[in-house]
Amino acid sequence: MEKKVNDITSMDVDFAQWYTDIVKKAELADYSSVRGCLVIRPYAYAIWENIQRIFDAMIKKTGHKNVYMPMFIPESLLQKEKDHVEGFAPEVAWVTRGGGAELEEPMCVRPTSETLFCDHFKHIVHSYRDLPVLYNQWCSVVRWEKTTRPFLRSREFLWQEGHTLHLTEEDARRETLQQLDAYETLLQDHLCIPVIKGQKTDKEKFAGAEDTYTCEAMMHDGKALQSATSHYFGDGFARAFDIQFTDKDNKLAYPFQTSWGSTTRLIGAIIMAHGDDSGLVLPPDVAPTQVIVVPVAQHKEGVLEHANALLEKLRAAGIRADIDESDNSLGWKCAEYEMRGVPVRLEIGPRDIEAKKCVLVRRDNGEKTVCDLEGIEDKIKEELAAFAKAIFEKAKKNLEDNTVDAETLDEMIKSQEGRSRFVRAPWCGDEACEVAIKEKTGLASRCIPFAKEHHTHDGGVCPVCGKKALHTVVFGVAY
Amino acid sequence: MEKKVNDITSMDVDFAQWYTDIVKKAELADYSSVRGCLVIRPYAYAIWENIQRIFDAMIKKTGHKNVYMPMFIPESLLQKEKDHVEGFAPEVAWVTRGGGAELEEPMCVRPTSETLFCDHFKHIVHSYRDLPVLYNQWCSVVRWEKTTRPFLRSREFLWQEGHTLHLTEEDARRETLQQLDAYETLLQDHLCIPVIKGQKTDKEKFAGAEDTYTCEAMMHDGKALQSATSHYFGDGFARAFDIQFTDKDNKLAYPFQTSWGSTTRLIGAIIMAHGDDSGLVLPPDVAPTQVIVVPVAQHKEGVLEHANALLEKLRAAGIRADIDESDNSLGWKCAEYEMRGVPVRLEIGPRDIEAKKCVLVRRDNGEKTVCDLEGIEDKIKEELAAFAKAIFEKAKKNLEDNTVDAETLDEMIKSQEGRSRFVRAPWCGDEACEVAIKEKTGLASRCIPFAKEHHTHDGGVCPVCGKKALHTVVFGVAY
Numbered sequence: 001m002e003k004k005v006n007d008i009t010s011m012d013v014d015f016a017q018w019y020t021d022i023v024k025k026a027e028l029a030d031y032s033s034v035r036g037c038l039v040i041r042p043y044a045y046a047i048w049e050n051i052q053r054i055f056d057a058m059i060k061k062t063g064h065k066n067v068y069m070p071m072f073i074p075e076s077l078l079q080k081e082k083d084h085v086e087g088f089a090p091e092v093a094w095v096t097r098g099g100g101a102e103l104e105e106p107m108c109v110r111p112t113s114e115t116l117f118c119d120h121f122k123h124i125v126h127s128y129r130d131l132p133v134l135y136n137q138w139c140s141v142v143r144w145e146k147t148t149r150p151f152l153r154s155r156e157f158l159w160q161e162g163h164t165l166h167l168t169e170e171d172a173r174r175e176t177l178q179q180l181d182a183y184e185t186l187l188q189d190h191l192c193i194p195v196i197k198g199q200k201t202d203k204e205k206f207a208g209a210e211d212t213y214t215c216e217a218m219m220h221d222g223k224a225l226q227s228a229t230s231h232y233f234g235d236g237f238a239r240a241f242d243i244q245f246t247d248k249d250n251k252l253a254y255p256f257q258t259s260w261g262s263t264t265r266l267i268g269a270i271i272m273a274h275g276d277d278s279g280l281v282l283p284p285d286v287a288p289t290q291v292i293v294v295p296v297a298q299h300k301e302g303v304l305e306h307a308n309a310l311l312e313k314l315r316a317a318g319i320r321a322d323i324d325e326s327d328n329s330l331g332w333k334c335a336e337y338e339m340r341g342v343p344v345r346l347e348i349g350p351r352d353i354e355a356k357k358c359v360l361v362r363r364d365n366g367e368k369t370v371c372d373l374e375g376i377e378d379k380i381k382e383e384l385a386a387f388a389k390a391i392f393e394k395a396k397k398n399l400e401d402n403t404v405d406a407e408t409l410d411e412m413i414k415s416q417e418g419r420s421r422f423v424r425a426p427w428c429g430d431e432a433c434e435v436a437i438k439e440k441t442g443l444a445s446r447c448i449p450f451a452k453e454h455h456t457h458d459g460g461v462c463p464v465c466g467k468k469a470l471h472t473v474v475f476g477v478a479y
Numbered sequence: 480m481e482k483k484v485n486d487i488t489s490m491d492v493d494f495a496q497w498y499t500d501i502v503k504k505a506e507l508a509d510y511s512s513v514r515g516c517l518v519i520r521p522y523a524y525a526i527w528e529n530i531q532r533i534f535d536a537m538i539k540k541t542g543h544k545n546v547y548m549p550m551f552i553p554e555s556l557l558q559k560e561k562d563h564v565e566g567f568a569p570e571v572a573w574v575t576r577g578g579g580a581e582l583e584e585p586m587c588v589r590p591t592s593e594t595l596f597c598d599h600f601k602h603i604v605h606s607y608r609d610l611p612v613l614y615n616q617w618c619s620v621v622r623w624e625k626t627t628r629p630f631l632r633s634r635e636f637l638w639q640e641g642h643t644l645h646l647t648e649e650d651a652r653r654e655t656l657q658q659l660d661a662y663e664t665l666l667q668d669h670l671c672i673p674v675i676k677g678q679k680t681d682k683e684k685f686a687g688a689e690d691t692y693t694c695e696a697m698m699h700d701g702k703a704l705q706s707a708t709s710h711y712f713g714d715g716f717a718r719a720f721d722i723q724f725t726d727k728d729n730k731l732a733y734p735f736q737t738s739w740g741s742t743t744r745l746i747g748a749i750i751m752a753h754g755d756d757s758g759l760v761l762p763p764d765v766a767p768t769q770v771i772v773v774p775v776a777q778h779k780e781g782v783l784e785h786a787n788a789l790l791e792k793l794r795a796a797g798i799r800a801d802i803d804e805s806d807n808s809l810g811w812k813c814a815e816y817e818m819r820g821v822p823v824r825l826e827i828g829p830r831d832i833e834a835k836k837c838v839l840v841r842r843d844n845g846e847k848t849v850c851d852l853e854g855i856e857d858k859i860k861e862e863l864a865a866f867a868k869a870i871f872e873k874a875k876k877n878l879e880d881n882t883v884d885a886e887t888l889d890e891m892i893k894s895q896e897g898r899s900r901f902v903r904a905p906w907c908g909d910e911a912c913e914v915a916i917k918e919k920t921g922l923a924s925r926c927i928p929f930a931k932e933h934h935t936h937d938g939g940v941c942p943v944c945g946k947k948a949l950h951t952v953v954f955g956v957a958y
Contacts, residue, residue: 030602032595033556034586037549039599042614045545066524070516070635071550071588071619072572077512090579093551095588098572098634099623107513109550109574109588116511120518123509135521139619140550144578155577156549 008339010277015221020150022271026280026340029150036148036155043340044151044267046288048158051266052138054190054285055160058182064134064162069116071139072107077115081240084114087207091143093155109142114208114233114259117163118241121255125165128247131255132175133165151268152225152479159263165243165255169234172256176232179260180213183228190285191266192392193217193273194399195227196422196454196474198447203431206259210234216446216474218399219272222420224446224476227269230260268479273395280341281363281391284384291321291380292337296330296349306353310346310373317377319384338363343387344380364390403474405456409463412441412475422446422476426460426469433464443475487818489756494700499629501750505759505819508629515627515634522819523630523746525767527637530745531617533669533764534639537661543613543641548595550618551586556594560719563593566686570622572634588621593687593712593738596642597720600734604644607726610734611654612644630747631704631958638742644722644734648713651735655711658739659692662707669764670745671871672696672752673878674706675901675933675953677926682910685738689713695925695953697878698751701899703925703955706748709739747958752874759820760842760870763863770800770859771821773812775828777804785832789825789852796856798863817842822866823859843869882953884935888942891920891954901925901955905939905948912943922954 008021023029028044040048056066072095079085092108110116121133138160148154162179166172180197187193195215205212209231217227235254238244247253274281284290291314295307307323314321324333330347337345347359358376360369364387371379403422406412415423423443427433438444448471449455457472487500502508507523519527535545551574558564571587589595596614604612617639627633641658645651659676666672674694684691688710696706714733717723726732753760763769770793774786786802793800803812809826816824826838837855839848843866850858882901885891894902902922906912917923927950928934936951 030599032549033553033598034549034551034595037551039549039595040547042544042546045547048547049545065521066528067521068519068524068527068619068637070511070513070518071621072513072516072635074512093574093577095572096575097585099625100569106576116513116518119512120509140547142550146578156551158547 008277008279011220011275018275018277019271022275022279022339023150028267028271034155036145038150038154038156040158040264043288047267047270047282047286048264050286050288051186051191052160055182055186055262056138058185059136059162062134062178062182064136064164067135067137068139069110069113069120069137071110073110073113073115075106075108077119078108080115080118081208081237084208084237088112088143091145093142093144110139111141111143112259112261113137113139113141113161114163114237115241118237118243121165122241122243125243125245125255127245128167130245131165131167132171134162134175135164136160136162149268151265151271153265157264159261162258162260164258165238166257167247167255169256172234172258173232176211176213176230176258176260179258180215180228180230183215183230183260183262186262187215187217187227188392190283191270191273192283192388192395193227193269194392194396196399196447196449197451198449198474200229200447201431201434201445201473203434204445206231208233208236210236214447216476217269217273218395218402218422218476219269219479220275220398221272222402222422222476224422224478225265225269225272226446226478227266228260228262231258233257233259274391275341278335279339282341282343283391284343284388287341287343288320289322289340289342290319290384291344291346292342293321293323293346293348294330294333294337295323295325296347296352298325300350302353303348303350307348310348310358310376314377314380317381319377319380334361344383346376362387364394407457407460407463409437409440412437412443412463416442416477420477422474424449424454424456424472424474426457426462427471427473428462428465428467429470430462430465430467433462436464437475441475442477444478446474446476446478448472449474487756487758490699490754497754497756498750501754501758501818502629507746507750513634515624517629517633517635519637519743522767526746526749526761526765527743529765529767530665530670531639534661534665534741535617537664538615538641541613541657541661543615543643546614546616547618548589548592548599548616550589552589552592552594554585554587556598557587559594559597560687560716563687563716567591567622570624572621572623589618590620590622591738591740592616592618592620592640593642593716594720597716597722600644601720601722604722604724604734606724607646609724610644610646611650613641613654614643615639615641628747630744630750632744636743638740641737641739643737644717645736646726646734648735651713651737652711655690655692655709655737655739658737659694659707659709662694662709662739662741665741666694666696666706667871669762670749670752671762671867671874672706672748673871673875675878675926675928676930677928677953679708679926680910680913680924680952682913683924685710687712687715689715693926695955696748696752697874697881697901697955698748698958699754699877700751701881701901701955703901703957704744704748704751705925705957706745707739707741710737712736712738753870754820757814758818761820761822762870763822763867766820766822767799768801768819768821769798769863770823770825771816772800772802772825772827773809773816774802774804775809775826775831779829781832782827782829786827789827789837789855793856793859796860798856798859823862825855841866843873886936886939886942888916888919891916891922891942895921895956899956901953903928903933903935903951903953905936905941906950906952907941907944907946908949909941909944909946912941915943916954920954921956923957925953925955925957927951928953
């Protein structure tokens with residue numbers, strides 16, 4: 001009756017197939033009858049709930065409130081901001097019939113909700129006393145992508161979208177960067193994924209934004225995953241939607257706006273930043289199960305009793321622990337929880353019980369430690385913290401080892417030999433040169449990095465036109 | 480600069496306008512540019528988050544797991560179960576274009592997700608070992624209603640929908656009633672709204688269900704609000720979607736299915752079950768703010784300091800407390816938090832501080848009590864519990880006082896004189912008589928009640944055909 005759980009393609013053999021195998025065998029997602037749309041299964045949804053819990057607490061602490069806007073956008077509303085509609089109109093789904101009749105005006109299913117928020121802001125913002133407005137929404141959005149992959153790119157996905165209005169440009173810019181930092185904290189401190197923070201080039205920025213900022217993560221295969229973005233809008237949307245307020249001097253003014261978002265693609269990031277050939281490796285903060293208790297020789301007297309006592313002890317200490325009392329073999333259970341990426345496995349059998357011990361097995365490195373049952377909850381907390389640090393450091397090493405420098409197009413091309421890497425290169429700031437780099441090397445600009453350590457080509461020359469570089473840009477192949 | 484907050488229509492003058500005034504002035508919802516769709520504003524969304532938190536914990540405790548299904552249903556999938564499609568097809572919205580092209584097959588936006596869950600269940604259920612499947616989803620659904628009212632009936636609303644599969648009919652029926660009880664607990668113990676539990680007549684049951692059960696609540700105006708429903712499907716959907724499993728005897732069998740749901744209309748129920756002419760009255764368990772601290776003469780030295788110390792003391796005790804330090808007048812603040820239905824207001828001024836006291840004002844009855852600051856957190860917890868009990872009892876009195884008995888159509892018509900009431904009446908079980916009652920009295924069957932106290936006409940005769948009654952039915956006018 002036992003199914004084999006660790007039969008997955010090696011990531012060195014076929015990274016894409018390795019990813020798909022994990023999604024299927026760790027029961028994260030199922031394909032649906034709706035092309036390009038996904039069923040998010042309980043295990044993946046529980047990871048998402050943990051991400052939501054962490055990020056929701058962060059944004060509430062900084063004064064943001066959740067709201068819910070309609071899922072539909074009337075065509076006329078979508079068209080109000082020129083750049084925005086140009087960016088999104090080609091990839092939306094249109095509702096044209098409702099309640100048995102053709103609609104007078106087609107509505108798209110929201111690909112993002114700037115237009116709906118602006119429509120509402122116009123109703124609620126009248127005075128400087130109404131500012132700032134700090135809103136967020138957890139919902140699903142739809143973008144009619146041609147090619148899709150579970151979590152990474154699907155026609156419908158779950159996300160949060162923050163939308164804020166401010167009195168001054170300075171306030172709005174501060175909010176934009178504060179939220180970028182919040183994403184960095186979410187990614188680095190909770191998902192254990194190191195990121196390169198920076199600004200998108202004009203070509204890569206969000207449709208309608210003045211400036212877009214990003215957290216770029218590196219996957220095992222050296223490709224980039226844009227993990228979260230934060231946008232400064234200036235007063236462009238406010239003008240397009242005629243959102244005005246009376247300022248302290250009794251004059252009409254336009255507020256300054258931001259938006260920022262992160263999605264269920266973070267689940268894909270977790271898979272590809274930490275997983276290995278045995279399956280998932282989950283960051284403790286978002287693992288649905290942090291510790292799995294596995295009874296050994298569970299038919300013997302007292303084993304299940306002691307295993308359950310251990311379970312309750314862990315739970316009482318606030319650790320997300322579970323037990324597997326099924327009649328599957330020990331080998332099957334070990335493989336199963338490796339596949340599912342549970343950070344710590346605790347084995348407890350008759351001899352352990354007699355010695356008042358249990359065996360702790362770490363998912364990341366397979367190390368086994370015999371531990372006292374006395375004080376096990378503190379030991380587990382230490383191990384989970386060490387685990388988080390270890391997988392972060394491992395991912396950081398991957399990022400550092402595979403971030404290289406290049407001064408010429410040739411060097412940029414050579415940097416991708418054998419595998420994908422991030423390449424830091426000088427750039428003049430001209431979009432034509434950015435396009436030429438993409439055409440000639442296959443590399444897209446990921447961001448103009450903030451951190452000085454990445455400013456390796458400041459003062460260099462553009463590899464395309466030879467003019468003086470304005471920035472060092474991080475280029476890469478992206479998901 | 481102060482806006483008047485308590486300028487709302489009296490519920491005795493115009494109940495519908497009273498409701499609309501509260502929705503607007505307590506900043507619960509805003510009309511959107513999408514006809515029939517609502518903006519759920521932060522205050523209402525925070526109530527919904529509290530409802531979610533409570534109910535989500537309840538269903539997880541009983542082994543349910545959250546998932547996420549696509550929001551679209553291909554036309555062919557919707558059509559698989561005959562009764563279901565007949566019930567829902569007339570009121571769905573259709574997506575016909577996506578990514579710039581006509582779709583090969585139109586998809587509706589989910590009005591409910593039985594078909595999507597079944598499509599997935601077919602992939603994951605193969606053996607009796609895979610049962611039960613206990614899933615739930617929090618999402619938005621769309622039903623293209625002709626007339627809409629905030630929270631009560633809108634084209635898009637938020638809800639949870641549970642979907643479960645079981646080995647036996649008995650298991651599935653137990654689940655159906657267990658979840659009905661969970662809704663009763665949510666409504667009575669947390670929202671302080673008494674309900675009449677019972678079974679829907681065949682005419683009123685969910686499209687595709689064998690049996691539908693309901694919690695019916697009474698609003699201030701004597702009208703019924705169907706507050707949550709739980710459905711037993713038998714194996715009808717399983718057969719339509721060809722979901723089969725191998726049982727213990729190695730034979731193929733169909734599983735038995737349930738679904739159950741509750742929606743943001745619960746926010747409407749809270750308004751209309753507890754609100755008064757000064758505004759909202761919120762049940763403590765779901766009130767975003769349970770206690771508002773209002774400093775008196777806050778410009779005087781030490782007042783804000785002591786008020787904030789009081790706030791922190793309450794928060795440390797796990798009470799959802801806020802403070803209003805704005806420069807609005809005391810009168811304005813009192814009216815504002817009455818409007819918002821905050822259960823307890825604590826006033827603290829220089830004389831209170833000197834006496835180590837504060838003034839506690841209850842939202843439900845306006846009673847003022849001078850309390851010691853020492854031990855105030857325990858006092859507040861007592862008061863919140865007493866508050867919950869008091870508003871439940873008040874709503875229960877309304878339900879009892881306005882539930883009457885009738886034996887004839889004339890008596891049923893007379894029962895509605897002056898105001899709406901619930902009417903218990905005998906019924907033969909024939910749908911034609913149920914339709915005749917609706918036509919002649921305007922009253923729809925709400926449920927066949929479970930509780931013996933409501934079986935006042937068992938053994939009576941049907942007011943339409945004169946045949947022996949099968950049941951006592953609760954009739955009423957419904958939202």
